[in-house]
Amino acid sequence: MSGGAHYTLHHPKWYRRRMSVWWWLQKRTYTKFVLRELTSVFVAFFALMTLWQVRALGEGPEAYARFLARLQTPPFLALHGVAFLFVLFHAVTWFNLAPKAMVVRLRGKRVPDFIIAGLNYFAWLVASGVVAWLWLRG
């Protein structure tokens, strides 16, 4: 018996593995999950940008023009590009996961997942279409 073991006969001595700080890099699905969780930061970023925009709008045409000019600088364009990709990832993963939480039964039978997800995507498309129409109309 080695010195460090301290084993009492007939008494279990469990070994507990410590979880690595880098556990989320050990499997692709875990990494994808952590990235998905991170998307919330970028969703918050867009919300803050909208608040900033509203404030600039309230301060008058000059302030709003300054705000728009700032958005066109390379750092803001790059930041928005990255944020957009993350928000897109956020939306797609959200719609793909929606059927798991939403169980709809029609005449006792469960509506298949792809229909629930499809309806979500459809609603997304319609909402985007309406926004685009409102935008492009003027």
Next chain:
Amino acid sequence: MPSTVALSVTRYRPEEESEPTRQTYEVPYRKDWVVLDALNYVKDKLDGSLSFRWSCRMGVCGSCGMMVNGEPKLTCAAFLSDYFPGPIRVDPLQYFPIVRDLVVDITDFIKRLKRVKPWIIWKEEKPLAEGEYRQTPDQLDIYKQFSMCINCMLCYAACPVYGLEPGFAGPAAIALAQRYNLDSRDTGALERLDILSEKNGIWDCTFVGECTKVCPENVDPAGAIQQYKLTSAAHWFKSFLLPWGTK
């Protein structure tokens, strides 16, 4: 084609060593063998001291769950041919304390399972004369999927939240709670909601979704938890808007 495959197995002998080591065994490669067959070959022919749990060898008992090449698997359903030419890495189920070699301590899981009251709760039991508790096939269909759980704990070994939050009730326990909540004969949904909507319950789940992927019985614990979250949130709103209506 080599006729053997290397099995690299975790060894932990608490009376001899203070932390796990690895040992490699060469076992015959046979197309119809599963990892459990290979482990039994080691036990019978090469090293009788290797410890692991198993019973039915046909995916019913749920005792032979281990990590095979880092994935939680029932070793009775993990064919050597899927991992050929190897080496095949076999470890005890992740996140559970190891008792010996490939055997983990499951006391903690059993405690969690009991806490969610996975049995039918009646407010009042019917007198015998009124006959049996009837259920239509449609009513059965609503919870049947969640009732297929064999308590193999693969979902716990796949869940990083269980690894990080030692108090988390975990996928199988919540799926089983949902199985009874959805049962038309049960009246205990509120009792379970009180337990599971608190700390260490459903809100600890961040929907990694791995529990559903590894489940050998297609129980979909991740789905059960998300549906439960929806029920819990709806219940909270109802009690907020109509505080007298939910008692």
